[in-house]
Amino acid sequence: MSIDELREWQAFDSVNPIGDYRMDLNFALLAQKIISWSGHCKEAPSIKDLLVIDPFPLTNEQRAIETAKADAERSQAYTESLIATLKRRAKK
Incomplete structure (x- = not known):
């Protein structure tokens, strides 16, 4: 060669x-x-x-940050859904 x-x-x-x-x-x-x-x-x-x-390997610290972000997003979505449901029921 x-x-x-x-x-x-x-x-x-x-x-x-x-x-x-x-x-x-x-x-x-x-x-x-x-x-x-x-x-x-x-x-x-x-x-x-x-x-x-x-x-896409992550360190334990990076994984914890990503998990915390995902948990926060789920909590925010749940809270918004709950508020919308309560507003609909309050109008009835």
Whole structure:
């Protein structure tokens, strides 16, 4: 192999690494479709449940922040829904 060919392979590997983790995503999508088509599960698992590796790994601190944000958003949505329900009932 010449040095030029080696450099071409290095450039290709930087764009599309050998053992590309996106293949993992493709197989997870395929598995999800097979599970949903088979009828063995009422609800197909999410793609994240089927991935071997986490494509967006978080530290425990980052995960706690994301969880807190999601909890706050759910609480806000619940509060707004409750207020709307109480306003409708008050009008009756």
